[in-house]
Amino acid sequence: MTLHRLTSERFREGADEALADAELQANLARLRGNFLARRARARDSLPEFDELVDEAVGIKNHVLEHLDTYLVAFEEAVEASGGTVHWARDDAEARRIVLNICRDAGASTVTKGKTMVSEEIGLNAWLEQAGIEAVETDLGEYIVQLAGETPSHIIAPAIHKNRRQISALFNHHHTNLEDRESDDLDGLLADARQMLRGRFLAADVGITGANFLVAETGQTVIVTNEGNGDLTQLLCGVHVVLAGIEKIVPTLEDASTLLRLLARSATGQDMTSYTTFSAGPRRGEDHDGPEAFHVVLVDNGRTGLLAGPNRDLLRCIRCGCCLNACPVYAKVGGHAYGSPYSGPVGAALTPSLAGLARTSHLPNASSLCGRCEEVCPMRIPLPGILRRLRDEEAQRGASPPVMRTGLQLWSVIAARPWLYHPLTSLTTRLLALMGRRRGHLPHLPFTGAWTRTRDLASPAGATFQSRWKAGERP
């Protein structure tokens, strides 16, 4: 089980690069407030929001307890509609299945709606290598693909780019269109529409993800605003759906409950423009739709997650809300995480799926402020999971020696009051003395990482305990 293009071991370097990149910082600043304010408005306009969250969490937990039954029911229903279900244990198996479908269809071009599983398994590179052109059609994904990058946000893949950068990309790649002289948004949009419309019409196979798989009916559900997922599946000969096994919901009623939360949490809309339920290939009398329908159910670490302590992560509906709420994501952006999944959920999910060996920085990429858990519509205890992963990392003895020795020393002192009180009181007085002139300390040994960019406030001179003992009361 691997995640494609995993570079999480470079988190520190990636974060430093992101912080030093003024253009990226300006681009990321647009995220702040925007999504979260819209989410808050959408939440406030639905009085039942919190109750719906409780129900949704219940549905997802119920599904995880009966996942085998629902997957089998889903498979039967897809087959009854004339579709085919494939099972993939890992990324390599999923890639092979999709490639075989494309080869059987004699495909030379594939259009793609947004799918995170495709990013997980590195599908595009694999298809290209086999001589099949894969074209991303979600505008953000298209931009990122032209740039040879990976998406930096689950629902806003190109959030790290501005119109000037996008305009330059279009000029470079759209060689059949006239060069653009300005970066006006309407022009950029018209270019993308024209280029991609041609792609939709020419594609042999259309690949989409799935936000939900309905066990009752065998329908796969996608949620988009652009309509690209629809043109992808309606204009090609073969529709392939890539989905993680945890996307199952029992009934259409359950899907409806989750839909009330998904768009509100993601973009602050009541509903996205297009929510599409697809079942099998086109029927005999239909005028359009694909001739064949395949669903690839992907495990790729999920059954391991199900058996472990972090199974709450399988409730995630990929709304991206925790990314928008995270102060760390807001500064370092998505690429620093070196995984298809960034932000708090990425920091928790990536090590849980791919193991801690290469991802040990990620659980530390959080201040544990708790905003992610607060906004999560699936009530995933992200800070708790990150804390557990840090613990696991420490148990493995894989954290840096300086950190381990430091923490061991600290625990020796903190567990012995006769040692702790004199030491802290001495340190406090010393620091207060050093900073008495300015009230803060611009430099201090061993704290370079902190004082490089800001001053250290100097303490008041006495510890809380000594002041309490002396009779002071708040």
Place this chain on the structure above:
Amino acid sequence: MSDARRFILSRIRETTAPGREGVATARLSQHGRNLQPGCARSSGSDLIDLFTRKAEAVQASVARVSGLEDVPSEVSRYLRGRNLPAHVAVAPHGDLETMDWTAMAITAEQRKPVDSDGCGVNRAFCAVAETGTLIMASGPDSPSTMNFLPETHIAVLKESDIVGAAEDVWDRLRASGRASAGSLPRTVNMITGVSRTGDIEQIIQTGVHGPRHLHIVLVKET
């Protein structure tokens, strides 16, 4: 049975308690509703008002006409108002086929749409007031591409087909015998407003891949 299927199911079964399939199987056949938001429980003219308000809030326009026979004149009025050619692709639906388009000097072609069609007209299966959402069910009388290919999409909707919540749509599908695997429409599209994106600098732009304009012609019952 493939090895992968066996592997995945047995890994899952290591985590689930045995002998509990009954609970899941029962849920699949019961169609139990979860919490319905208060606003989805309106009825009558409140439903129509709520639907109209919600649809207009997502850049759709809504016009009310008193009968199906008035649809061509409303379409003509709309196209002229937007300075668009009087040329439409019309879904081969019984309600739309019998309309007199020529009287309004509209060239109407009954067929599935092609890339060059500027405007497409089709008939909505029903609509959800809670969110201002049109429900389009694919079939011989309703090509799904009509919802996406033309830049202007005109949907004809009967007032009595406006329901409160999405759950009411599923009940309607079940009642019409089209909700079980094998009888389902290939595609059920829930359409809430026009095609849009915020992918460039978080600024909302409309008409990315699908329609730039969505006009809903709401037909009173006769």
